[in-house]
Amino acid sequence: MTNCFIKSCKNKSTIMLSYINRGYCDKHFMELIEKRVRKELRVNKIIDVKKKYNILADNSKEFLISKYILNSIFGRALKLEVVNEIKSKNTIVPTNMDREINSMFDAFLKNKSIPQKIGITILDNVLDEELMHIAKILNIKNATQEDRLALIEEVNSKHLIKFSLKKSLNHVREMENGKN
C-alpha cells in the first residue's frame, strides 16, 4: 500500500479509492467521509438540533454508520430516537449512494417516475465501497455489500463517475418534482 494522501501523516494507506487515485489511512479516511457528510448536512440544512429525530433501525451497516457519524458530528446536542418503523418525516433512513443511484437509474431506464425520498438520508453521498471500509474500521460484523447494477458499473468505469451520475439523477428528480 502507498502512504496516506495527507502529507503530514506517516501512516500507510488502508484503502485505495476506486474513483480517484488516492489512498488514506483509517483515521484520515474517516475524517474525509465525516467532512463530506457534515458539508452535505450543512449545505442542505438537513438537521436542526432544535428538532427531534428518529432513526430507522434495520441493523444494516448504513444504520450503524449513520448513528456513529451523527454522534460524532452532534454528540448529545442531537436528540435521536431509534425506531422500528417510519412514522414521521423526521426519520433518518439508512441508505447509501449506490442504492440511491440504482433505484433512480432503474426507474429512469424503465421510464417510470423516479421514486420520491422517504424521510431523511445522510449517507446518500457515500459509496457502498466506502461504507464497507468504514464497517471494517468500526468492526461492524456481517456488513453486506449492495447489489450492483452491471450497467451502472460499466457506465461508471467508462464515462462518468458515480458522483456526477447521482447529481444528474437528483436534478431529474427535482424537475419531476417541479422544484425547478
Ligand SMILES: [Zn+2]
Ligand atoms: Zn493518514
